Amino acid sequence: MLTVHHLNNSRSQRVLWLLEELEVPYEIVKYERDPKTMLAPPSLQAIHPLGKSPVITDGDVTVAESGAIIEYIVEKYGKGRFVPAAGTQAYQDYRYFMHYAEGSLMPFLLLKLIFGKMKSAPMPFFVKPIARKIADTVSKQFVDPNLTRHLTFLADHLGKHAWFAGDEITAADIQMSFPLEGAVARAGSSVSSRLTDFVKKFQARPAYKRALEKGGPYELGA
Numbered sequence: 001m002l003t004v005h006h007l008n009n010s011r012s013q014r015v016l017w018l019l020e021e022l023e024v025p026y027e028i029v030k031y032e033r034d035p036k037t038m039l040a041p042p043s044l045q046a047i048h049p050l051g052k053s054p055v056i057t058d059g060d061v062t063v064a065e066s067g068a069i070i071e072y073i074v075e076k077y078g079k080g081r082f083v084p085a086a087g088t089q090a091y092q093d094y095r096y097f098m099h100y101a102e103g104s105l106m107p108f109l110l111l112k113l114i115f116g117k118m119k120s121a122p123m124p125f126f127v128k129p130i131a132r133k134i135a136d137t138v139s140k141q142f143v144d145p146n147l148t149r150h151l152t153f154l155a156d157h158l159g160k161h162a163w164f165a166g167d168e169i170t171a172a173d174i175q176m177s178f179p180l181e182g183a184v185a186r187a188g189s190s191v192s193s194r195l196t197d198f199v200k201k202f203q204a205r206p207a208y209k210r211a212l213e214k215g216g217p218y219e220l221g222a
Contacts, residue, residue, distance in 0.1 A: 005055040012054030016211035090166035097172040155192040181220035
């Protein structure tokens with residue numbers, strides 16, 4: 001049986017969501033972050049050398065990386081669902097957003113998180129003003145403008161489409177869910193109502209709610 005090695009508050013939540021949408025039987029092995037470092041426990045290294053989540057095992061197959069896992073699941077278990085027909089514009093959008101989620105959007109959300117924590121991190125008092133100045137400067141001149149550009153692009157796209165790859169939900173929407181939830185949580189006024197409404201729409205799906213119940217506490221969830 002397929003097993004999801006699930007870390008709390010992580011990208012593996014969207015893997016559970018996809019499996020619930022497809023009604024694929026699976027097991028969950030849960031791991032907890034270190035409360036101080038917020039890193040995954042060393043025990044995950046027994047599953048994959050990088051010790052990161054998500055990871056799935058399916059018989060003798062081990063797959064890491066969210067995008068690769070989602071593609072593996074829909075190819076093996078999807079029976080044509082959650083992937084648009086090849087050669088269509090919907091498929092081009094699907095492939096684009098499957099890569100865009102982690103390749104383009106997530107780096108700026110991570111930078112937003114890092115520089116936000118930098119301003120409040122413990123450090124000698126004489127260093128704090130310098131650290132805060134650096135964090136504010138980088139955020140205002142680089143991170144925030146780029147993040148705003150991306151969020152505007154996404155809102156414009158969703159103004160023309162019900163889902164990221166057309167009129168039907170696809171695996172690309174599931175791949176995009178984690179960064180969008182992060183954006184709503186961290187980007188504040190940069191997030192348009194169109195994006196927050198989209199997040200509410202997919203969080204209202206029964207399969208999403210089932211995944212949330214099975215995965216446990218998830219700070220970015222509904």
